Amino acid sequence: MRIPLSWLAEHVELPKEETAAWLHEQLVRVGFEEEAVHGGELRGPIVVGRVLEFVEEPQKNGKTIRYAQVDVGEANGGVRGIVCGALNFVAGDRVVVSLPGAMLPGDFEISARKTYGHVSDGMIASERELGLGDDHDGIMRLDELGIPGEVGADALSLLGLDDQAVEINVTPDRGYALSIRGVARELASATGQAFRDPADTARAALDVRDASGFSLSIDDDAPIRGSVGCSRFIVRVVRGIDQSRETPAWMVSRLRLAGMRSVSLGVDITNYVMLELGQPTHGYDFAKIRGGIAVRRARAGERITTLDGVDRALHVEDLLITDDRGAIGIAGVMGGAETEMDASTTDVLIEAATFDAVSIGRSSRRHKLISEASKRYERGVDPAVADAAAARVAQLLVELAGGTLDTFGAEVGGVPEMRPITIPVGFWRTLMGADYTDDEARDALVSIGATVDEGADAWMVTPPTWRPDLVDREGLVEEIARIVGFDRIPSVLPVAPPGRGYTRAQSLRRRVADALASNGLTELLVAPFATERQARMTGAEPVRLENPLDGERPFMRTALVPSMLDTAHRNLGRGLTDLALFELGRVFVAVDGQGTDDLPGAAERPSDAVLEDLDRLPAQPDHAAVVLVGERVRKQPGRAAERFGLADAIEAAERIARTLGLELDVRQGERQWLHPGRTAELLLGSAVVGVAGELLPSVAADADLPRGVAVAELDLSALLAAARVGLDTQVIAPVPAATQDLSVVVPLEAPAGDVLRAVRDGAGALLEHIALVDDYRGAGLGEGEKSLTFALRFRAADRTLTAGEASEAKLAGLAVAADRHGARLRE
Structure with a gap:
């Protein structure tokens, strides 16, 4: 999250002498991670100038330039001659002038230089050159944009270009901090300064609570894990806006510093309010809506064309915004193209809603649409701020776009009550081992927005609506420690109880890893997720995840070798041509009747029946695997190069067995993914516990690897169960052999x-x-x-x-x- 300093200062006091580094320090104190500082790359003198006159001069290359006389104010040298390639200004226009010594984005320093037969004593700047937008076809005309400012005035402060933004990393459980409102409250907690809630300001500035008359309904007959997809939906209408108006420079500057580009006035306003309050909103062209609006799940076969122009097939779990003709938006993710605001829009219907995090998260991943709105809904949006967000959007449309607020609108649903949490007095000291006083605990809880009802022995604490993550007393104690200070927690090392250490299996795994590493192999740690091709390569039936982290790797691996081939390919691409790799890890084997569809949400305990179903999870044995590529002995004087082969793979497997006090038998075998005639089955007694061989040339080619890749894979769990390490000793014989x-x-x-x-x-x-x-x-x-x-x-x-x-x-x-x-x- 990027936070422009000037925007933050509107809601919490910032000391004038403090810098972005100070702000980072304060936010780190209350649990945020410092990322970067943005802005500040522009350096003056950049001033307001007025074009007095100009001469157009055609050039031999077909281009026409203007040699203009521009008044930049007496304090800045009066009238200066400037060469400009833009043709969109007229005499009398106020423009932005970068004078010699100024620095523009990209470390572009302005100097007086001779060009086209004239000395250009500065530069008349376009929006793109100032970092305000992508328009490079013409210079900025301040009168046309409605931006005030006297000739010679500092244009950096006038356009908000002297601002900076600090960037912080927001963890998934603290979605409220993806807003200026949330960060301002946290900074107030860290510094003790007063917090001015922009939601209260928005409600007071434009009261639209009495809007009515619009048909609005929520019909969610397919909740996900017991959660209704939409709990609150607010509709407001603003009529008569002028979409031709430019977005104010101060808003463009703030959006830019926050990491968003300016699109159009209507879209910029909804993005601005989302960043300010943390509540995503959406604007529809009211004239394009047919009838009323209903929030419902998608029907089988239903489709929608979203704002990015893509025609999408909808899933029956997708939550939709619909009118009488069908879907006009995927709730909380992206609106539809049919009701998009464009240059002809005059009446805007404003949507501000509270959607279920799980539902939005699934739709976002299903359609591969990760929007700023979906990121906030996935982490939880304050259900009590929707009305303020709708009012703020309406206010800005009235003030900046010349619209008129209409009483036509609707509101369905409400704000759920937060469950009070009982916390014994002094529990914060017992749990954290720190000397937090009762007053410090109370002040910390109040500063995060909680309501505290004090009793003699226990307090009843009601978390604020924007903190759905606070569900138990331990969470409240963590908030107390975060606000008062983690530095107050004493550093005490725990005493290890006697008789503890590695388990037998852990010790044996480490012996195996040490033995392979000491023989020159390099250990890998590969994620257990696999593509379907990798999961089926060895012929096993794979386990598919219901909600994979990576849509391209939705399966759990059935063997270690296929994923290791990707790592080998990556290293070969970086010039490491001779590789000896090993991995010790789990594989996942499908069992009959595995998994369950009845898991409850995180807030409730699964039933006994569901817990019994969990016993049917996939089998997860440990495996050990080796991949050998290239030369084991490089060419040298008097000796030819020797490439890795089947014998080396078998030797690595036997080394694993010998480390565990076991001996493997080797016999010829066959595998669909290994070279016929160069495949060996590895036996422990009569049981096959592994395989070694060289990859089939077609398999090696699919992995973009050279021919002759040697591999081995063993069932490490079976070997550990039979290991005899530490039980048998070998006596040195006193007689010759x-x-x-x-x-x-x-x-x-x-x-x-x-x-x-x-x-x-x-x-x-x-x-x-x-x-x-x-x-x-x-x-x-x-x-x-x-x-x-x-x-x-x-x-x-x-x-x-x-x-x-x-x-x-x-x-x-x-x-x-x-x-x-x-x-x-x-x-």
Whole structure:
């Protein structure tokens, strides 16, 4: 939220010597975050001048310039000769003149310089050059705009260009601060200065409470989670406005500093009131409305063309503003094009309403229309300020557009009563541990707008209508601490109770992360939301969110690898060509009958039946995944480059298992997203707990990655459940090992991993380690055969083995391999 200082000063006293930095400091004290300071980029001398005469001079390039004599006042050097390319002024016009030494937006410094054969001693400025608008076709004519000011007067103060705005970050629970009114009240609380409520001023300036005669109704038969979409709707009418009038420079300047551009007088007034009071309003061309207005939900198949010119299909949950022909606006989001105010508008129907935050938020996201109005409605608009906003818009239309207030209008609904909160006396000291006095607590609550009914043992505190977030006594204590000062809360470190620490699962996860990081891999933390393509890539049925944060990623991930590919692509695009990445995180697996449609609002506890339904949430196991791209060994003298491959992915998976005291078996597998023949299933016992392989080339291409991307993904929850870390220890053997090699010939279709397991099973307890060291296919073997060589290590705990004992164990392994796979000893 951007707050122009001059606007804020109308509602709370600002010390003249204080700066934007001081204002930021005061607002930070009461819980706002400092963002930036805007404005102040213009520097004088910029003054009012009068064109005395000019000469038009056609140029060789086809352009015509005017060499004008402009009176800027005796104090500013009298009459100056200025070259101007605009042709829209006449002799006698008052204009804005930037004199040498002035600074315009964009660090554009004005100086006297020779151009088109003349010395131009300054510049006659347009609205765009002053930052007041986009009009660059002609200079500003102050008489035409109705702006007073003597020749030689300071134009910066005259046009409001000497103002500044501070920008603060407003958290979602404090929507009232998206207005000058809300920020002024907070500044008054921080400084102790008196607060002048602009809502009271608006009501007093133009009393329109007796308007009647217009047909208005609210028909909401489809409330969202028990909340009616519209609780209050006010209609006022102003007739005979002149849309050709320009928006006053002071209003344009304030809107600009607040981050909004000037559109037209009618639109600017509604935007101005929204920024001032926090209540969005809308102006309709009254002549284009057919019959009365009804607020209702959309019907199936209904459509609307909104002010941005887009034809939109409406959802049955969309809350609409309608007349006798149909929808004329999406409530709280954007009006319709059919009733838009334009240059021919003379009569304006003003709308000021209170809409349900959830309903507006859903419609805004559904149609991807994030407007200034919807941002305020989503965070909660003060229901008691709608009448003041309607009156303020009417007042400005009368004063600035020459309109006349009509008694024709209507009002439906009212302001809901706020629920009182009981808070025991002294509870603020007990909860916060700070010495806040009762007087400080009372003054703080009153300063935020609450009503305090004091009792001997407890107070009854009624929050103001603009603070729907205050629902319990803890919230009131937080407000007391915020206003009186968080610095009063003592710094006391809690004492950790004995016997606490990481759980077994947490400790094991950290061991896995440390093991992978120490092996050169980089950990990722990727958001669990996925596109439909990512969620279905591994073949699992995904879980779709009802109200996703990102409409392009409405699914929860079913595996870690697909989202990690996006991260790999992003890093490759930044020049990091060799990547070894890992992530430990949850995936989401669909279950039958998952989810519920019966969740209540945040203000009430779900029923027992609803809580039971929540047990059917998606399964959320932990996974560990690795993505390897590029070269694991770079080219160097005497050694060729080596790219990551299947073996590296399997090694990373086995490292995870070894860290947990487990051993994985590897066998050939198939996955629709992995390269056939380069895919391995990872087994713990007889259960498949993961997969490793190289991406299918088409999948790598879809992810905009090079060929040969190696990946692995494991069910970490299953591994943690079976982990033996800390239970088994390995004793260093006091006797030497006996090593032998075993080369066997087997059919080509026999998986090497299955043959290895057969040898291991047959060799018995003396076999300490076995590894495949060669896979030969070629001369000396029969057709359809291959030779596998295994390195075997034998050891007994109580003696040194003889060569005969080791050979006997080896041949026992060969016998089992022969029985299972037809293996024979290679000669």
